Amino acid sequence: MTDTAIILDEIDGRKAAAFVIAGQLDDFFLTSPDSFGLVPGTICRGVIDQFVKGQGGVFIKLPDGFKGFLRNAKGLRLGEKILIQVTSYPDEGKAIPVTDRIIFKGRGVIITPHAKGINVSRQIKSDEEKLRILDIINETVPEDLNSGMIIRSMAINLDDHTLLEEIKVLIHLSEKVLSDKGTEIELLVQGDNAHALALREWPVFKKSQVFMRGFEENGILDQLVELMDPRVVMGLGSIFIEPTRALVAVDVNTGGDFSPASGLKANLHLARVLPRQLRLRGLGGQITLDLAPMAKKDRKQFELAITKSFKTDPVESTLVGWTPLGHFEIQRKRERVPLRLSLKL
Known part of the structure; x- marks a missing residue:
């Protein structure tokens, strides 16, 4: 298997997808129960x-x-x-x-009926790529299109034909939905299952990096079992991630390390691993961090570290900041069903 891979499989008859980097599970989608x-x-x-x-x-x-x-x-x-x-x-x-x-989201573009104009992702730095993509749009988009479009960063990984076809499909779907004249309560477009979501959202560039089946052979099920445990081991210390009805509590312990710098070290480690842990566990809502003791002067270093970590996380999160009691709060979109509720291994 390649260093970066998407594995598409099933668990309990429901579609599931794993994004794996160097053998480690980095992201996971599971189609939720009805x-x-x-x-x-x-x-x-x-x-x-x-x-x-x-x-x-x-x-x-x-x-x-x-x-x-x-x-x-x-x-x-x-x-x-x-x-x-x-x-x-x-x-x-x-x-x-x-x-x-309403929006219509593809791998390379998003059609935005309520926001006209074309916006290009800031992550697309190459002027040559921007021109290539805009040329395709000019070829494809009707002059009377009453919608806008966002060019996603992953558009640079799509060849001309693939991007062209995606734009055509999304425009057709948007026009069909927005011209709807029905009068009864009805489902018009089903949200993506785990396989479709993975192929739309994860940055894999070759078909050779996508594998059908292989959770058991590649240790994915074992890694999922570990995620059911609230405890995350980190050297001498540990992190506990425990969802409650009101919020997700995250507790940081230094363990047997009693050095003056142990609290800051443990908190910086949490800053690095927390986005991945929340992502894989499917946790959102209010996240409250009960950090290890550290000097107030070290808070800025922690803030910089956690901001950097969440910057690349795909799930929308707001770093709210410090409470009067010294906790750090995060508000995170509930994009996924919590793993502990949707998965039984």
Whole structure:
């Protein structure tokens, strides 16, 4: 197997995907059970059901008896039909978060009906690549297209034909959905399963880096079992990552290291490994870090380290900062079902 690989397999009859770097699991997708509701990216026709006083939001009836919550209810009427898209998984017992600002996401481009114009990812540095991509867009996009487009950084890894075809497919899908005239509650576009999501989001550049089957042979199942344990070993110390109903608590211990610098060392190690641990465990929402003791003058060094680590993490996260009690808080989008709830090994 190559140093970087995507392995597409199944667990309990559900599609699963592993992104592996040098034998170590770096990311993992598992198609959620039906009981967890509509997956992020799903587009539905819903019905305005109930306004929430004081919050400016509204509950929406969705297919299969699910209920969505839209934050901005301005201009909407009770019983009105509305096109929405699922943005993330809900907190336990709550409605599914949705938006009326629908997007159509591919590997190389995103079609944005509510934001016109063409925007190119800042990660595309080469002027030659920008011109190549823009030439393809000019060839493909109709002059009367009533949508915008975001060029993703991974567009540079797609050849002209592949990028051209993706743009055509996404434009056709967007026009079909946005011209919808239906009146009943209905699922219009199913969100991607684990295999489709992996091939869209992970940076693998050759077909030879994608493998069908192989979780057991490559130790993926063993690594998943380790992730079910809240304890993460790090030298003499340890990290405990424990989800509760209200938040995810992360506790850092220095173990048998009692040197003056042990607290800072343990906290810097946490800063390096935390994005991967949260990503693989499928954890989001409010993350509270109970760090090892360190001098206040060392906080800046920790902030720089954790900012650098989360900068390359694909899941949207906001580093909120320090609490009066000295904890560090992070707010993270709930893009995935927690591993402990969706996986039984």
